[in-house]
Amino acid sequence: MTPSPAPTGRFAIAAFDALSANVAILDETGRILAVNRAWTDFALANGGGEDVGSNYLALCDGTQGEDQSDACRIAQGIRAVLAGEVALFELEYPCHSPTEARFFQARVTCFVQDGARHAVVAHENVTRRKQAELELRALNATLEARVEQRTRELVAHQAELEVKNAELHASHLALEAKNAELEDRNRDLAQFVYVASHDLQEPLRILGAYADTLRHRYQGRQLDERADRYLGHINDQVVRARQLVRDVLTLSNVKAQPSLATLALPELWDEVVSQARPWPSDAQASCADLPPVRANAAQVRQLLTNLLGNALKFRAARPLRVRLKGDREGDWVHCVLEDNGIGIAPKHAEQVFVMFQRLHSRAASGGNGIGLAVCQRVVERHGGRIWIEAADGGGTAVHFTLPAADHPAGTGT
Known part of the structure; x- marks a missing residue:
């Protein structure tokens, strides 16, 4: 049995x-x-008078207070829809209560019934x-x-x-200008050292030769004992001056960027020991199995020669x-040269590396106090460092570091 259609009006x-x-539905x-x-x-909750039979346009037109503007706009929209000027009017407006902030959207459309135009006015709560x-x-x-603040900060930064x-x-x-100036001064200094090592050597040699001639020809004959002593002093000072010139030349020859190569320290040590003079008959020198280093052979030879010479002088x-x-x-090889000599007091451990600084009289040890200054320059030219400590059982332990053979920065030139 087919069900009868539902009453459309009731639904x-x-x-x-x-x-x-x-x-609400309004007439024209x-x-x-x-x-x-x-x-x-x-309407009941808000005390409104928008009941059936009342004129909604008149109510909108008569609204006062802060809602007046929105009410007038809604009335204008209703009239425009009823007049057929627009098919749809919409307006979003605030409608706050004493307890909450609310927002509604008014929507007005039109339909024709029995030849008359009617308006459908809907107010929907869109607060959420x-x-x-x-x-x-x-x-x-x-x-x-x-973003603006961050942008300003970035711009400022x-x-x-x-x-x-x-x-x-x-x-x-x-710095480039200073380096250029320093290079010029270094060239001038190198030229001066060249002059000192060659041109000054000749007059010193002549002075020494004439002093020797006077002493051998007239000693004990026409010169008294005091004159002989003066000639001896002159000869000693000439020898000292010539050694000083040679020492300064040695120091200046330590290049800032030496050419580097893999170097076996035990072999170089044996070479230095074999050439050491004077070598006491009861002295012994030994070398451990050291790791290879990347260094300049000539400069490290000078380093070991000076250190061994100090051990001989201060035994x-x-x-x-x-x-x-x-x-x-x-990346480094830490080397230590130990001796059982007279040692160095800790308070003098840094002073000994200063050029021409001496802890003992020249008569006692000889030399001009430049040997350890040369050692320091050699080690620092290789990027390492050098220092002195007391050795076990007395004596001196000279520590120095050189780049290992596979040092990442030790490519040399």
């Missing part, structure tokens, strides 16, 4: 009352013909959507403010970096014992 009224929006004059339950409930929009807008404003770069560039130019009364040992420490 239409029920559906009309079930709408969540506040809906604006008079309210019908409202749904939501409209009635809202509006609050989300407002929160999003506030968040965007905050983000924009942060960029300007500061540009200033720093300009200062760094100026400093670089100044104690007991038989001399000298030992070279070392271990790999990262």
Whole structure:
């Protein structure tokens, strides 16, 4: 059996009352013909007079206070829809209560019934959507403010970096100028050392030769004992001056950027020991199995020669014992030359590396106090460091570091 069609009018009224929006139907004059339950409930809750039979346009036109502007715009929209000027009018407006902030959207459409035009006015609560929009807008404003602030900070930082770069560039130019000036001075100094090592050697040699001639020809004959003593002093000072010139030349020949190669320290040590003079008959020199280094052979030979020479000059009364040992420490080889000599007090451990500084009289040890200064320059030219400590059982332990054979920066030239 086929069910009969449902009564359309009864369902239409029920559906009309079930709408969540506040809906009213107006005639051409604006008079309210019908409202749904939501409209009635809202009007009662807010003390409104928008009941069936009242003129909604007149109510809108008569609104006062802060809602007047929105009410007038809604009335204008209703009239435009009823006149056929627009098919749809929409307006979003605030409608706050004493307890909460609310927002509604008014929507007006038109339909024709029995030859007459009617307006459907619906007010929908859009508070949740509006609050989300407002929160999003506030968040965007905050983000924009942060971005703007960050942009200003970045611009300021960029300007500061540009200033720093300009200062760094100026400093670089100044440093280049100073380096050029230093190179000129170094060339002048090298020229002076050349003159000192060659041109000064000749007059010193002549002075020494004439002093020897006077002493051998007239000693004990026409010169008294005092004159003989003076000639001896002259000869000693000439020898000292010639050695001093040679020492200065040795120091100046330690290049800032020496050519580097893999070097076996034990072999070089044996060579230095075999050439050491004078070598006491009871002295012993030994060398451990040292790791290979990357260094300049001529400069390291000078380093070991000077250190061994100091051990010979400052030996104690007991038989001399000298030992070279070392271990790999990262990219470096830490070497130690130990002797059992008279030793160096800790308070003098740095003074001995100063040029022409001596801890003992020249008569006691000889030399001009330049040997350890040359050692320091050699080690520092290789990027290492050198220092002195007391050796176990007395004597001196000279520590120095040289780049290992596979040192990443020790490519040489």
